[in-house]
Amino acid sequence: MLRALKVGLLIERTNRKNLVALLAVVVVVFGMMFFIKAQEVGQQLDEKKSDFYNGRAALSKFQVKDASEDGDGSDLFKNLTKQNRSIALQIAALTMDNYPLYYEASMTTAELRKEAFDLEDYDKVADLLPTKLENTLNYMYFKQMVDSEKQTISDLSQYIPFLLYFFSIAGFGWYIFISFYTSSILLDDFEHTSLVKGYPVRFDQYILSKCVIAFGYVLAFIALIFICSLVSLRNGFGDITEPVRVFLGEPTLVSSISYIGRAVLYMIVISIFVMLLSIILNVLLKNMYLTLFVHFILFFLPILFPSLISLFPYNPFNFMSFNEILAGVPVDLEKSTTITMNQGLILMVICIVLMLVIIQRFFSTGKINRA
Structure with a gap:
């Protein structure tokens, strides 16, 4: 041997x-x-811009409605509008290198998406948004970043x-x-x-x-x-x-x-x-x-x-x-x-x-x- x-x-x-x-x-x-x-690769600003455009595409599947709390828009339309605002805040936070704000806005987006899964007509936009598992993982990740008061992003x-x-x-x-x-x-x-x-x-x-x-x-x-x-x-x-x-x-x-x-x-x-x-x-x-x-x-x-x-x-x-x-x-x-x-x-x-x-x-x- x-x-x-x-x-x-x-x-x-x-x-x-x-x-x-x-x-x-x-x-x-x-x-x-x-x-x-x-x-x-790994530039989160570009990824969030793509996320924002997906959100815009999702909104385009609905007629233009009033997205205010008392408006005539559907619950899903209002939710998607809030998601886009939250993603826009993520983009702004990354642009200003304000990473704690970025993590908070990302966690908020994940929370909104979690609510959207149970809303009527979600199947119309499901292919443009993360799956339930992906969103759950994203929420866990960003929540830990917020809880640990992380001040940087991965390079x-x-x-x-x-x-x-x-x-x-x-x-x-x-x-x-x-x-x-x-x-x-x-x-x-x-x-x-x-x-x-x-x-x-x-x-x-x-x-x-x-x-x-x-x-x-x-x-x-x-x-x-x-x-x-x-x-x-x-x-x-x-x-x-x-x-x-x-x-x-x-x-x-x-x-x-x-x-x-x-x-x-x-x-x-x-x-x-x-x-x-x-x-x-x-x-x-x-x-x-x-x-x-x-x-x-x-x-x-x-x-x-x-x-x-x-x-x-x-x-x-x-x-x-x-x-x-x-x-x-x-x-x-x-x-x-x-x-x-x-x-x-x-x-x-x-x-x-x-x-x-x-x-x-x-x-x-x-x-x-x-x-």
């Missing part, structure tokens, strides 16, 4: 695939930094906010990245069967050595994200206690450092899951492109056909885009489905154990042709 690890490390150290993957991580991190700066150019932003969108791309990285994890050796037969270990132990080496590179990829992000320290460290809105069976807030920790844990478990699945597909299909094809079919089916999430809520591939699960996206599907990433974590661990049993039971005994 140790000999297999030693030889494997010598081979993988100069493998161009590993060098390209490491370079890809560096390019993505620095590319995201450039994208944030060039596109002014994505700083270290912790940048990491938070990176990991908040990493879920979709991580599965694809690891699928590419592991799609030929055994195929190079299959082309040289004498190399495999030369190992004085069982085939399952050989596979384990390949997994250990690949897992080491996965940890290196994640570490490289943190290392490359150190460039953003020139703009400040940021606040590790900044709350993040997540859905964990119910709307809740977690600290930025907690969200980053969860994301790293999920990425590690997903990597092990994908790695073992790639090994099984490599042995069965003996083709990198077929392995990738199966990976992509399994990954994109729940995305292209969201109804499958409701039909098969505990399909492990529903949880690969973990950021969407943490945001509660399945709750807002046409057929609401309450699944959480913690459930997904348990499910993936069970699948990992099952795949390990399959590898140990069949691959080591020669019941599956592997060359």
